[in-house]
Amino acid sequence: xxxxxxxxxxxxxxxxxxxxxxxxxxxxxxxxxxxxxxxxxxxxxxxxxxxxxxxxxxxxxxxxxxxxxxxxxxxxxxxxxxxxxxxxxxxxxxxxxxxxxxxxxxxxxxxxxxxxxxxxxxxxxxxxxxxxxxxxxxxxxxxxxxxxxxxxxxxxxxxxxxxxxxxxxxxxxxxxxxxxxxxxxxxxxxxxxxxxxxxxxxxxxxxxxxxxxxxxxxxxxxxxxxxxxxxxxxxxxxxxxxxxxxxxxxxxxxxxxxxxxxxxxxxxxxxxxxxxxxxxxxxxxxxxxxxxxxxxxxxxxxxxxxxxxxxxxxxxxxxxxxxxxxxxxxxxxxxxxxxxxxxxxxxxxxxxxxxxxxxxxxxxxxxxxxxxxxxxxxxxxxxxxxxxxxxxxxxxxxxxxxxxxxxxxxxxxxxxxxxxxxxxxxxxxxxxxxxxxxxxxxxxxxxxxxxxxxxxxxxxxxxxxxxxxxxxxxxxxxxxxxxxxxxxxxxxxxxxxxxxxxxxxxxxxxxxxxxxxxxxxxxxxxx
Amino acid sequence: xxxxxxxxxxxxxxxxxxxxxxxxxxxxxxxxxxxxxxxxxxxxxxxxxxxxxxxxxxxxxxxxxxxxxxxxxxxxxxxxxxxxxxxxxxxxxxxxxxxxxxxxxxxxxxxxxxxxxx
Numbered sequence: 001x002x003x004x005x006x007x008x009x010x011x012x013x014x015x016x017x018x019x020x021x022x023x024x025x026x027x028x029x030x031x032x033x034x035x036x037x038x039x040x041x042x043x044x045x046x047x048x049x050x051x052x053x054x055x056x057x058x059x060x061x062x063x064x065x066x067x068x069x070x071x072x073x074x075x076x077x078x079x080x081x082x083x084x085x086x087x088x089x090x091x092x093x094x095x096x097x098x099x100x101x102x103x104x105x106x107x108x109x110x111x112x113x114x115x116x117x118x119x120x121x122x123x124x125x126x127x128x129x130x131x132x133x134x135x136x137x138x139x140x141x142x143x144x145x146x147x148x149x150x151x152x153x154x155x156x157x158x159x160x161x162x163x164x165x166x167x168x169x170x171x172x173x174x175x176x177x178x179x180x181x182x183x184x185x186x187x188x189x190x191x192x193x194x195x196x197x198x199x200x201x202x203x204x205x206x207x208x209x210x211x212x213x214x215x216x217x218x219x220x221x222x223x224x225x226x227x228x229x230x231x232x233x234x235x236x237x238x239x240x241x242x243x244x245x246x247x248x249x250x251x252x253x254x255x256x257x258x259x260x261x262x263x264x265x266x267x268x269x270x271x272x273x274x275x276x277x278x279x280x281x282x283x284x285x286x287x288x289x290x291x292x293x294x295x296x297x298x299x300x301x302x303x304x305x306x307x308x309x310x311x312x313x314x315x316x317x318x319x320x321x322x323x324x325x326x327x328x329x330x331x332x333x334x335x336x337x338x339x340x341x342x343x344x345x346x347x348x349x350x351x352x353x354x355x356x357x358x359x360x361x362x363x364x365x366x367x368x369x370x371x372x373x374x375x376x377x378x379x380x381x382x383x384x385x386x387x388x389x390x391x392x393x394x395x396x397x398x399x400x401x402x403x404x405x406x407x408x409x410x411x412x413x414x415x416x417x418x419x420x421x422x423x424x425x426x427x428x429x430x431x432x433x434x435x436x437x438x439x440x441x442x443x444x445x446x447x448x449x450x451x452x453x454x455x456x457x458x459x460x461x462x463x464x465x466x467x468x469x470x471x472x473x474x475x476x477x478x479x480x481x482x483x484x485x486x487x488x489x490x491x492x493x494x495x496x497x498x499x500x501x502x503x504x505x506x507x508x509x510x511x512x513x514x515x516x517x518x519x520x521x522x523x524x525x526x527x
Numbered sequence: 528x529x530x531x532x533x534x535x536x537x538x539x540x541x542x543x544x545x546x547x548x549x550x551x552x553x554x555x556x557x558x559x560x561x562x563x564x565x566x567x568x569x570x571x572x573x574x575x576x577x578x579x580x581x582x583x584x585x586x587x588x589x590x591x592x593x594x595x596x597x598x599x600x601x602x603x604x605x606x607x608x609x610x611x612x613x614x615x616x617x618x619x620x621x622x623x624x625x626x627x628x629x630x631x632x633x634x635x636x637x638x639x640x641x642x643x644x645x
Binding site for chain 2: 234235247248249278350353354356357364368371385386388389390392393396398401402404405406408409410412418419421422423424425426427428429431463464467477478479480481
């Protein structure tokens with residue numbers, strides 16, 4: 001079943017107790033609140049955990065032990081984490097949850113759920129380095145709003161995951177500390193920049209995780225690691241506590257092993273935050289109530305849903321294996337009743353240079369705060385400018401330095417109009433073209449990346465080749481739209497094949513309204 | 528940004544840039560000096576100069592070792608050339624979008640609010 005695909009068994013010899021492996025599926029109730037579950041919740045890890053805990057089938061401590069054991073076992077091979085929480089602290093939190101349940105007290109909807117957080121999201125009691133030497137050892141004095149909301153709902157933060165430095169990269173090789181491996185094939189990249197978060201969910205080291213998406217950094221690793229990745233609408237989730245890379249493009253995104261889990265996680269972290277002026281005041285719909293019963297579905301449950309396949313994303317330059325997986329998924333959608341059309345977005349290819357101009361420029365400004373004066377590593381020097389220059393030279397990796405320099409160039413007097421302003425104009429064009437396409441279609445689909453995971457070290461020396469891999473994802477960030485990546489097939493490679501993800505793009509703030517049916521459709525499919 | 532103002536003053540005349548930097552305490556100053564004069568070109572102001580890495584590094588407050596300059600210059604040059612393709616697009620009458628602007632107005636009411644005296 002798609003929602004429970006996971007890497008080969010040799011990586012996880014301790015199957016999680018309480019997780020059912022039945023091949024039939026049941027869809028979540030639409031009317032019932034999350035606390036009352038009366039169905040086999042194997043569609044959602046979070047709900048099945050909640051079910052087991054409240055019915056006393058499993059204790060939070062046992063659950064935590066099994067995840068922590070698996071983490072300890074798999075971590076030397078995949079290296080997802082930059083910091084793992086002290087196991088005693090984690091077990092104590094689990095024990096507190098068990099005690100509350102014993103006393104029949106309310107526990108939050110995410111009680112007992114182990115979450116991994118990408119290391120560019122600030123957590124008060126753990127180091128947050130952003131994957132960079134310049135912030136080595138930095139312990140923020142506050143939690144990011146998204147983290148605070150998760151903790152308030154009872155989630156247990158199991159650690160901080162590896163990433164490309166400050167989110168700049170597509171492979172997680174640009175981390176200052178370690179390279180994460182793809183659990184499906186240890187010689188391949190997990191994608192980036194949220195590679196650690198994707199790999200940790202893929203290897204079942206945690207239930208769900210948070211990442212950040214500026215140009216595809218949640219969706220591409222989700223595709224490479226075979227998990228579900230969700231990028232919400234810009235403004236849906238507060239960015240307070242997320243180390244800024246490109247402020248007009250960054251969002252915090254969710255990873256889970258099923259669409260239901262990512263929906264529950266998104267619901268937990270969404271909403272207006274007065275600490276983030278760009279966060280939307282719009283009502284957050286209860287995403288979890290939009291999933292529907294299997295039994296109430298007709299044989300063509302997605303009847304009438306208008307799906308647009310973006311033609312430019314299945315043209316030349318895309319792996320044939322990926323193309324056939326996407327075409328297979330599209331055909332399956334048609335079987336389920338969708339009306340499939342090909343859509344052409346003429347400005348599609350402009351998005352990539354526009355994105356890199358905007359992202360480099362904004363990052364050159366955002367990363368100017370890292371000067372070594374107060375936090376992190378400081379180079380010794382007698383003169384202030386030299387202190388800045390040496391600390392930054394030693395603290396930043398080469399990818400970050402290059403992007404800062406490119407951004408500085410693009411924003412220089414005389415060049416601003418030629419690059420940054422033009423890129424912003426291209427952003428307007430892309431926004432309009434997506435809006436037009438989404439007026440005609442309910443959702444748009446495309447691959448999440450032109451290929452499956454490639455080998456570690458393959459794209460290291462050629463920046464343009466690496467940037468080219470982001471073509472499918474950056475336009476969505478420029479337009480600020482939500483997108484979901486679902487595993488939809490495999491290509492040749494590795495021991496058992498490499499996963500490929502289907503990207504589903506919706507209208508702004510419409511994260512799940514149209515997707516609710518899709519998750520049923522895909523889960524019917526047998527791999 | 529003060530650094531942008533500096534570039535405007537220099538008007539791409541690298542010789543004056545060099546002389547306007549008083550402090551020579553930076554050990555890379557001499558190397559940057561040489562590379563800068565080597566990159567000096569007589570192109571007119573309106574055409575886009577290729578990236579002057581040592582100058583950019585100064586603006587960005589990152590010191591670059593000479594081998595880094597050699598390593599980065601071709602890669603950055605390649606990417607900047609690739610950025611150049613936006614020059615060919617017809618963008619007359621297109622409003623620049625500051626951000627995705629999925630919301631429209633996100634401003635609070637224009638009414639006074641009292642805050643804690645922190």
